[in-house]
Amino acid sequence: MSSLVSAIVIIGTLGSLLVFFLILHLNRHIARPGETTGHVYDGIEEYDNPLPSWWYWAFLLSIIFSVGYLLWYPGLGNFAGLAGWTKVGELEQTMAEAEARYSPIFAQYRETAVEELVTDADALKIGRRLYATNCSVCHGATGQGSYGFPNLTDEEWLWGGSGEQIKTSILQGRMAMMTPWLGVLGEQEVHDVASHVMSMAGRDMDEAEVARGQQTFMTYCVACHGQDGKGNVFLGAPDLTNEIWLYGNSRLHIEHTIKQGRSGVMPAFGKQLGDDKVHILAAYVKSLSRSNPEQSE
Ligand code: HEC
Ligand code: HEC
Incomplete structure (x- = not known):
């Protein structure tokens, strides 16, 4: 937001709160308590009484609350708020908490070689979930691949099928170059x-x-x-x-x-997922071709 727009938003917001307060305040005391306004509709007369005071106070408190809220949180144009709260900050905190909670689960497989991990049912279960979230869009729900996206359930590997090679494919991505002839x-x-x-x-x-x-x-x-x-x-x-x-x-x-x-380009997932998750994913990918009955190692 430019500072001009920001200023307009701030003036508009605070201005309307002020107008709200003034209307409320100026109507608190009236000139003719107990008298009617003189308006008559179908024989029904209208009294000129002030707002009940609990209404008055409820409105007043809500105005005070909103001013406090707008000062504490970023609600006024570009003003960042006294609490320093941001959406991004909250997201990062949630992510950090999740990371602290779940990373030990991923880390426990760190020391096990990919080749060994392919028989670990618990690790593969995690791997299957990671795969479904991150990889199935391109390689298919069961790793079968499609036009331009390699099948991960066979024993043919463009970039090598050892645990380390598969890991490198996922961590760093791959970019194939077949020049036009x-x-x-x-x-x-x-x-x-x-x-x-x-x-x-x-x-x-x-x-x-x-x-x-x-x-x-x-x-x-x-x-x-x-x-x-x-x-x-x-x-x-x-x-x-x-x-x-x-x-x-x-x-x-x-x-x-x-x-x-x-x-063909395989995107790099190292930054996004980190080493431990990629390690488990590599085992899952490798397990796909091992469990495929048409393949033998
Ligand atoms: C610079 C290295 C390079 C050269 C030279 C090269 N290729 Fe390729 N070729 C590749 C790569 C890498 C791929 C895989 C492309 C991809 O994954 O996107 C490929 C893919 C192919 C495919 C597709 C295979 C499939 O599974 O669909 C064919 C066919 C092919 N090349 C034939 C040839 C022929 C014929 C020549 C010579 C005229 C040639 N290539 C020269 C690197 C090369
Ligand atoms: C945006 C689409 C896309 C996504 C998402 C994707 N891949 Fe790929 N992947 C590819 C393409 C395309 C290739 C082939 C690159 C080439 O032509 O050499 C590839 C290649 C690979 C290879 C190498 C295959 C071989 O034969 O050597 C592995 C392993 C792999 N991907 C695993 C994964 C895993 C695991 C994930 C999820 C973390 C993933 N991919 C997500 C598109 C994708």
């Missing part, structure tokens, strides 16, 4: 290299296309996806030799990725 390769070469990618994934493709595509792959793609197409967890480059696709399994999708590039 259409400008470098042109339509035909993109088509061929896509055929090679699909053949690595195990599909039957046109041999001539695959052979040409392999050339291209060896020149431009190995740096990140590796000679054998198995990917690289330091770059978040996916393994291309199976049918697990982050961005769709059709030729159209695969070519689109190659042409336009992709840059």
Whole structure:
């Protein structure tokens, strides 16, 4: 609020309290006690009596109370109030109390390795709740993922599946960088290299296309996806030799990725959640693939 607006608010607020008080006070004593005002309606006459005094005092006390309230709390324009109370301050205090109460619960798992924690039912219960609140919007209620958001219940990891690697993904976030290739390769070469990618994934493709595509792959793609197409967890480059696709399994999708590039972002949660919660979350995430019957470690 600018100081002009603030001044107008203050004057308006105090002014109306003052007017209220004056009306109340000036009507306390009247000139003709016991006489009627002279108004007659259908034979009913109107007396000119003052307010009952308990009304008068109730109004007066409420005015005094509001002035006190407006001085104590921030109610007058920009005036901060004598108590120093703020909404933010109250929120912070509540958060600090919750932190003091709950942090020991999270901290008790700190020393247990993620790999061990995956069998701790109590820790996983906490992990499931943290996951539902913070992660399910993107990775799905059961960690199944969706287009652009990796499935956390399988054994394919863009950034590595050890406890420490998963923890790092959550704490610091991840930013993938698959550069666009259409400008470098042109339509035909993109088509061929896509055929090679699909053949690595195990599909039957046109041999001539695959052979040409392999050339291209060896020149431009190995740096990140590796000679054998198995990917690289330091770059978040996916393994291309199976049918697990982050961005769709059709030729159209695969070519689109190659042409336009992709840059998936996993936000960092370290600041927001702190180490102890992330530790439990990592165990929960790891437990998802362990408990998935289609996977074996
Ligand atoms: C600079 C490193 C880098 C290079 C070079 C690179 N990629 Fe990628 N690629 C990535 C990363 C990282 C991702 C994952 C992107 C994401 O998660 O958003 C990816 C994703 C892909 C995908 C999507 C896989 C899926 O699961 O949907 C395909 C297909 C692909 N790359 C093919 C290629 C081909 C073909 C080339 C060579 C023309 C190539 N990449 C070159 C890093 C690279
Ligand atoms: C805003 C959406 C979003 C939210 C919220 C989110 N993630 Fe992610 N997460 C992603 C994306 C996108 C990726 C993949 C990044 C890439 O393309 O490499 C990812 C990657 C990951 C990975 C690495 C997967 C791999 O294959 O290596 C893990 C582990 C993970 N997230 C766990 C979590 C957890 C736990 C939470 C909750 C604390 C969470 N994510 C919240 C979007 C999100």
